[in-house]
Amino acid sequence: MAEISRLAESFQQTDYPVGGHDKKSVQVLKRALEAIDGSVESDIYGTGSLIEDFQAKIAKYLGKESAVFFPSGTMAQQIALRIWCDQKGLKRVAYHPLSHLEIHEADGIKELHGIETVLLADSDRLIRLEDVLQVQGDFACLLLELPQREIGGQLPEYAELEAISAYCREKGIKLHLDGARLFEILPYYQKSAAEVCALFDSVYVSFYKGIGGIAGAILAGTAEFTQESKVWKSRYGGNLISLYPYLLTADYYFDQRVHKMEQYYADAKELAAYYNRCQGVATRPTTPVSNMFHVHIDAPKAVVEPLLVSIYEATGIGFTPYLRATSETTCYYEVSVGDRYAAIPKAKLQAAFQLLDEYLSASKSQQTHP
Template sequence: MTESEERENPAADDATKARERRAAAVRGAERILGAHGLDATIGERLTALTEAAWSVADPGRTGDLYGDGIVADLEERVAGLLGTEAAAYFPTGTMAQQVALRCWAGRTGNPTVALHPMAHPERHERGAFSALSGLRTVHPTTEPRLPDADEVRDFAEPFGALMLELPLRDAGYVLPTWDELVAVTEAARERDAVVHFDGARLWECTTHFGRSLAEIADLADSVYVSFYKTLGGLSGAALAGPRSFIEEAKTWRHRYGGQLFQQFPAVLSALVGLERELPRVPDYVAHARVVAEALREGFAEAGVPWVRVHPEVPHTHEFQVWLPYASKRLDEASVLQAEQTRTSLFRRWWEQGPPGLSVTEVTVSARGLEWTADDVRAAVADFVALIPPETAAQNA
């Protein structure tokens, strides 16, 4: 950004400086509750990938070419984990789901997709379903949870596909019970609709449901999974389902520009994630419940007048924390804590609902396993002490 552009857009400049300060504070922290791949430098990530890659691949092997070789190996691995006939690797989940729902629309003859208004395609993809694929979306419910069987069964108009995001991230990483999930998929099929799982974070769902990945995926006609969410890969996704459906999806993948020349770095990171992170996810989920309770206790001990941990018992290893303060004050406290105490408890905060009510997302992963409940409560006390006094500027 040039000097003239900075003068013309001071808000963007301030946002950039705040992001850089936050990133530096987290990188300098000795203890982090929820570490993220973006915390590392390029050199650190390349070194880590190089060191881990040879545990999942032969270094003497030639690279992939337009989706063969190690890419095909990853597709076979995912299909095996999900119990499907086949899988296709995609550079992004947005593309994978565009293709999946487009293919189902052609097969069912109905371009209408029933999904939650908080689902990723509705919130974060700039209307891509309608703009690119000619799909139309409808919402069986607007409640902050997935639709139930009655809402699907009694919906007032036909739809060709029911798309369920597992877990529903923007509602708090929430999941239905296993019986509710079975019932809602059965209700969709009573209406001659197919079921597609947006399983970007499907890896996190086995503990809550008490079922294997294959048992969960078996409820759907197709499933999308991400390799950078939960597993810590560089990027990439997979679409899994019947073999004929996946072959059709690969055709559309090419048309959408997803048949890349070579993809082995991202694919290697996905294989490493499946090998190293996936077996640890149940531990992350279990410890997230310890952390959630300790956070609630810590805020009560610190005298915060109101706090909400949602869900009260996390369904996955990710959940929300709500506090009655402006987001700017909480962002500042989060950065100050990392800078002054070398402990990073929270990241970004957003204001949702009434002014002065803010929410953050907490992820408990490998480094979070080191935190005891006492550690969490102590960090909360430090965080609350660093919340700046209320001012007009901070609430603006």
């Protein structure tokens, strides 16, 4: 097993981890199954009411004609891009430099499909219409990730999104939504999922981020598009004989949580404000536009780690299980607000933030006056 860090170990022992819904344990599956009768028939190779009903339910929610359940978003999105490339007869797509496809999939899109990728915008900001306009040469598909996770979960203004969509339609460029966190951004946009998805030709959504299922994804679009995606799903070995453990949990937690995104968003804004009042801490974005943000700390990882451990031990509040160095003198981590946040006693949370502010101020003062 991978060695567990002192910080992660300490985090695991806190009474009040700040992010997420639950500990990632088998209980997540057991709870969902309690409500299910054992005689419910398995889905079989993508057929059966268990999978077909869920696909129809999510297609309707997304305002799309058809939807297909996939074991993973990685598989679903590569397939979406491949279908659009084949349709245009051009293996070239565009996305953000920090897209999941570019940094978390071991170059699957290139190695399995030979698709050329055009990286839009800089890695520290969102894609804008002008970035799309400036691409040299044609391309089959533009993938937009809403929110852009690796820069803290930022969102373009809705009007910019509409302008990009209109431009792509005009130019015959397919627009694909990486909606891994689509449910989470609807309160900010004040739009329905169907309204947002109407701007896109194909849409992927995930069931284990804000929804808190175990794994699994939906790919949605026209019936023709999803039919083609099923062929690729077979090619990938994604058409498992049964996907019901993921289907059942996706469906269960979707019903439990999709209406709570407004609360998570409000909680994230409150939590970010606590962070931003601390010395040397800045959230990105400053005011969250979903349930997520990044916490950037103006101090070295090696300095911050023991401070966090002290805070966890003193207060029982757990901010994060890890830190990533962004430079020799700075570090960051990601926060996603879920069910847990509401259960934290405010006084304890405030005490933890007070300690964080004090420790970082003292650390700063030591650095500047050694």
